[in-house]
Amino acid sequence: MQRVSIPARNNWQKAVEKLGFGFHTSSVPYWDESVYYSFSMAEIECIEKATAELWDLCLGAVQHVIDNNLYHQFHIPTTFIPLIEKSWNDDDPAIYGRFDLCYKNGELKLLEFNADTPTSLYEAGIVQWFWLQDFDKSKDQFNSIHEKLIAYWQYLIKYLHKDTLHFTCLRDTLEDLTNIEYLRDCAMQAGLETKLIYIDDIGWDESQKKFVDLENNPISNIFKLYPWEWLVKDAFGKNILEDVNDTFWIEPAWKMILSNKAILPVLWKLYPECPYLLPAYFEKDKLDSYVEKPILSREGANIKVVENEINLLETSGDYGDEGFIYQQLFKLPSFNNNYPVIGSWIIGQQPSGIGIRESANLITDNLSRFIPHLISE
């Protein structure tokens, strides 16, 4: 794995905006094509193999949590347990997830799994692919995200109610809108009838006990870019349990288990021999060097990095009410004080590609940059 500096494309902003990528720069650059990461095919195959194996282990861990009634470790409301178990027993399919991995000195380690609402899908599937077409189309990239998304939406048709598939996200965030419109784009290319509705426009028909869209049509199938842990706390959360329409939710309710960092100590307890896992515990006193992470949090908020019992780094935020886990410290590699995390995508249960996010310190936060990659041989 190497970090290579290059000149950015002339007027690159226009080039990415033509793709619909409007959030390439905020107060700081986000999309950064002045550099790329280069991987050998052997390294890519290692990432691919690890991703497939980690997915299998995660499914085993979900079964273990259900069989042993470990929901309290995840702070999952008890009222939602039947929904989780029904979605699992019915084999409700999952579209995607993103494993965040650290690759250093030939070792690959799982940092966490974004299993419910992973973002940067558009950057990984589309923007970096088109960058490579301009930079050197003869080169390869670990990126079949687009093809796999369309194929899996086609596969999912038989699971859906024979009705429109709604797509929902928060309003006023171009990043969320772009991610969900990309998924909807792929669903349309797969032949599905789709409709976009902002999440606060979703209606509840109290007399008929069903969710409705803006035309008051029932919502039978819905893809949400909004996490389960927020849905269950919202005013309409309880209505999900009363819904007579049996709305088909994607991602399914069982993803509540995997999208929670409590899964990390569960994985470690089940599979301590797995070379891709780091020791992780619910208790603070098992490790001298560790990263303290809220079981529910995003973008590197409320993280504490401790080495030999000394605080190295800490971030602020609003998370942590549900508790923390402690994962052995495995520092990100430094490329001239740039610290990359490999986001490895699993689409339709298959490893499908990677996206690299890089930050200026050991914690990948909301100021991190997206860096394209290629395969060098």
Place this chain on the structure above:
Amino acid sequence: MKKSKQIELILLTALLSSYQTQQRDWEGSTNKTYIRSDSTAPYSRTHYYGGYYVFRPYGTYNNNRYNRVGYYSSAIHENSNIGTSAAKSGIVRGGFGESGFSVSS
């Protein structure tokens, strides 16, 4: 090869243009906003946070807390029935989306 052979997009290339246009339209719009003449949904003040809204929300204040009641928009379908009046169909909105502002992760 481990990369997609070809990529085509239907929606996204128009997305940014549409998002930016709608933001500009909102800022200087001469479009008529439409409120159902029989609306019984009360509102005291509208809220505009400077960002783009598909629909302009309206709501009420209780104890300095804003409660969104519904929406009005020149684009809303005439048959849409938004609001909290018991005389209407019993559909309420705004019960999701309270817990965050972006899912970026």
